[in-house]
Amino acid sequence: MAGAAPAQERLDTVVRIVAQSMVAEVCSIYLRRASGELELFATQGLKPEAVHNTRLRPGEGLVGEVARMAEPISLSDAPSHPSFAYRPETGEDPYHAFLGAPLLRGGRAIGVLVVQNRSERRYDEEEVEDIQTIAMVLAETVASGELLAQDELRDIEVAPHRPENLKGQRFAEGLAFGHVVLHEAPVPPENLLAEDQQVEEIRLREALVGLKANIDSMLEGGPGKLAGQSFEVLETYRMFADDRGWNRSLEEAVRTGLTAEAAVDRVRNEHRARFATARDPYIRERLHDFEDLANRLLRVLAGDRPGERDLPDDAILVARNLGPADLLEYPRHKIRGLLLEEGSAASHAAIVARALQIPCVGRLMGLRDRLSEGDLVIVDGETGEAYLRPRPDMLAAVRSRIEVRSERQAEFTRLRGVDAVTLDGTRITVLTNAGLAVDLENLDATGAEGIGLFRTEFQFMVSEELPRLDAQTALYKLVLDTAGDRPVTFRTLDIGGDKVLPYLETEREENPAMGRRAIRLGLDRPGLLRLQLRALLTAAAGRELRVMFPMIATVDEFRAARELVDVECAWARRRGRALPALLRIGAMIECPSLLWHLDALLPLTDFVSVGTNDLFQYMFAADRTNPLVSDRYDPLSPPALRALAEIQKKCADTGTPVSVCGELAGRPLEAFALLTLGFTRLSAPAGGVGPVKRMILSADLPAARRGMANLLGSSSASIRGELESLARKLNITI
Ligand code: PEP
């Protein structure tokens, strides 16, 4: 179909050859203009003057109907069909038999190929197949610009190209722009027509066997082995992979003379077109399943692995969701951002994205329907938005925001080696939060003085099975080795709630945030907690070990947890194993109940750390993972700050070391409030260390404390504005 001849001549040749080979009196090609109208581009048999003059609205006439339905229509007597629209300029009145097939691209009809016969003949199945195959090849060649010159193509809609803005949720902060790389991306078939049909049939059959074996191996081990919904999704894939209709369509397509890849692509396009018009979300979901399955099959045919994919240097990875290892399989330095259709901030992909500092926005409904491979997109991890195919002014604004960020970053880098001391000489310890081995780089990169919260459950969450004792020990050892003299506080497993381990059977709970999570699970299943304590004690042999327990709600829980440490120490001692040189056991203050029992708790602890994320979700009864309620209260409010002041005071009175390790500690204004309340030990997410340190270096605490004392008495729900004014007045860099 390609060639050096002018476009019109090439199209004219196509219709002439098709008419001849199908023994049809008419063959015509209609292409969709940007207006949505289908314009007659070439014909053999209809009046030549109708070319570029006859235009049909979507749904108008049989041609419009083929495009609207994205399905072939075959009729022996077209004029008697209710959709038949007679256009006198075409001179088509003598023709009765009609066969039309859509030119499909990305599930949309970009044109229609029609053959017509004078007699009332019926086109047989093979002819319908043939015309679909030719339509498919035509669609590819039209869209690739091989058939029409680019300036003629410009007006023809081959893909959605409008700028769009989608609102989702922030999963990992940061800002990036780049070009879309679809995870499980369709591999466009390079060769459409088979050189040897039998070879292609065998290739297809073998690829199907390979695909099924591949899914089977992923499904092995049952639902416990796979993360989250992946098992169900894969089970559905497996069902579809066996779907007779799908298999038959593929076989038929390859038998029409297509390569195996082209056959898969054609069936995928047909499915997509059929489902794309479906409103029912369930059916649309199934469309995705078929889509993914076809993409997997194309990958099997291409012998391709994601890690080996040739990515652009500015890749924005787009996926429905990602499994534990998927993101790590890509070359990190090429991934600028991540957009997910599903997921939650606690999902694996989000955890890994934060650890790798890749901006990520999730829960973007309908994302994959609106994007094509290679589209330009902006990932705004600050507002939780994605801008698809942004206008130049939008892109320019984002570029300058990125520049400002990187200038600030350079300033934070300069502060790495500087001690965090306020203007009045108060030494503040700024630590960082971590959870994966990749986070350890952040210690040097940020200049944090240690790890104030090591979330041990992350290792469990990104594993496909329960990490064994040696794997846990190895990670803790690596953390301690990397930290060297810098202190590390390990928080024991905080699973349950929104952090679900698919391989660990737990009961379904109506209200998991208040369910059997964290220390509750640890105490109910002491085997799990003891194994972890054993790994920690082994890893820290001969050095300092700091361990804290999450979600302590009663003093008895802390006692029981501490006893387990004693039991493990005794066990190690009996076996002559080396123990840590220094053991410090602490409690996280995350349950409001403790506020009225600090006098009983604090003497039992070596230190405490305030987990403001949970403490405030329980104080304000607002689920931190639910965007409808999570922003309903402001932590910078008198009740929240008074609670913190109370904790700080009780700790100071009893000489109990205290830190704050919620997200709050990483935001300069909030951290400023914490300093005014007397906290001197903060553990911030890596991105917050620099900004908080910069704030500390500019703060004059005695003056700030006087201002804060008045604000705590306020009757407002939030004192954010007042605090901002105070910081401004005192020249504090927020
Ligand atoms: C917290 O609740 O504040 C906390 C630090 O723990 P996590 O965010 O892991 O629940």
Ligand code: MG
């Ligand atoms: Mg917590």
